Amino acid sequence: MLACLLWPLAQCYGLLVRLRRALYRRGVLRSERFRVPVVVVGNVIAGGAGKTPLVIALVRHLQAQRVAVGVVSRGYGRTASDCMEVTPAAPPSQTGDEPALIHRLTGAPVFVARQRTQALRALLAAHPNTGVVICDDGLQHYALQRDIEIAAFDDRGTGNGWLLPAGPLREPWPARKRQGLDLVLHTGQRPAFDGFQSSRQLAxxxxxxxxxxxxxxxxxxxxxxxxxxxxxxxxxxxxxxxxxxxxxxxxxxxxxxxxxxxxxxxxxxxxxxxxxxxxxxxxxxxxxxxxxxxxxPLVFSPEPAFFSAFDALLAPLLSPVPSTHGHQIA
The missing domain is CATH 3.40.50 (Rossmann fold)
Structure with a gap:
């Protein structure tokens, strides 16, 4: 009965999602591109699905290749509203717990702001040598243009396959996969569909x-x-x-x-x-x-094939030769 009541709301939500994408695609709503490759790691499903451990793994992977990498985030749940850099002295309540954890575990520069574009501008101003920026969450933040999109899924998969509020999906699936999504990583033990896999265990x-x-x-x-x-x-x-x-x-x-x-x-x-x-x-x-x-601590390890696929997508973007790869809005 409840599902029947929520289904019309889910249909309305789906219309709004498609309308919003169309407005960005046609330039009615403004999106911003930056001078460095932008990698967005996010969820198609509501709730945590392991994206922050994935962000940390990607930062460490790039650092191992001597790529200067920075991170931007909204800093969900933080009490402050201004744009700020995450530092060891900054209270996690003001920066957000996940950005604080990313900075502590990687040492990479991390900036938070309500608008991720604002955080990215501040990051590049403070750290102009940054070569790649990873956006922690923000798959639906179309105001930020991106070059690589990665979606994380846990053992819930896509749930009942319905959009919010009748189901857990923020965007239609598998339609979203055909609209610019580059990589799918499963962070759980029972992948519900195709994609790369990972392992997670306690230290x-x-x-x-x-x-x-x-x-x-x-x-x-x-x-x-x-x-x-x-x-x-x-x-x-x-x-x-x-x-x-x-x-x-x-x-x-x-x-x-x-x-x-x-x-x-x-x-x-x-x-x-x-x-x-x-x-x-x-x-x-x-x-x-x-x-x-x-x-x-959690030891999180995407399979090697995932990093190989990621490197193949990123390499042309780091080359001085212009690349045709890239998403204008997502």
Whole structure:
């Protein structure tokens, strides 16, 4: 019954999506192209699907090839609204948890703004030698022209195949795949359709706010509490259990949860494991210093064929010879 009620809304949403694309394509709505190749990593499905680990993997891949790479993001969930650079001194609440994590793990320059075009202009002004820019999310941000589009999918695939709000899709699928999408990467264990695959597992060590490390295997047999404010907390809990840990309690919070001292109440005397994404905010709280709080990194690895396909798309864009590849709007 609910699906029948939502279906007309989904049809209206689909019309708006197509109209918006057409307005950008015809130049009625303005889009901006930049002097460097722009790679957009995003989702066709609502909710987290593993795009941030993919962004981190791409940044590290380019850095290994000595390509100067920067990242722009909207910084979803942040409290500030101005354009700013992510630095170690900037509170994650102002920059967003995912941009803070990307900068911490890669050292790449990261800028956030409501309009990703504004963030990209600021990035290039501050770091003019940047050779490639990766946009964390923004597949539907057509105001930013892009050269390579990558979509991440988790085990949900396309869900029931319906558009919002009757289903999880932000854009029609598989139609969106034919409209400029270059690469599809599955971040889960059960790909629902063709695309490259990846593996994800927890690292062997957890780390504390002070930088100390503790082997996860050393926590076996000890009751631990697991805490996660991500898109799929149960996936994190399940990975901990798969490592043989005994979870006496689990605390699942909404994605991008803004942690406060109240969230730490009742955790004294416990060993608490959280994700790296949560740690960038939790470790900044004064009350965290008195807790046995440990962050468990995620080891995310796209298959080698994915990087080969990515390199093949990017190489002509880095060449002084003009390339015919590129998307005007997406």
């Amino acid at each position: 062997g060590e957890a780390w504390s706010a002070g930088g100390g490390q503790l082997a996860l295997d050393g926590l076996r047999g000890r009751p631990v509490t697991a805490l996660a404010g991500i898109a799929n907390p149960q996936a994190f809990f399940g990975m901990l259990r798969d490592r043989g840990l005994m979870l006496e309690a689990t605390i699942a919070l909404p994605d991008h949860h803004q942690f406060s001292e109240a969230d730490l109440a009742g955790l004294q005397g416990r060993t608490v494991l959280c994700t790296e994404k949560d740690a960038v905010k939790l470790f900044a709280l004064p009350g965290a210093a008195g807790l046995d709080l440990l962050a468990v």
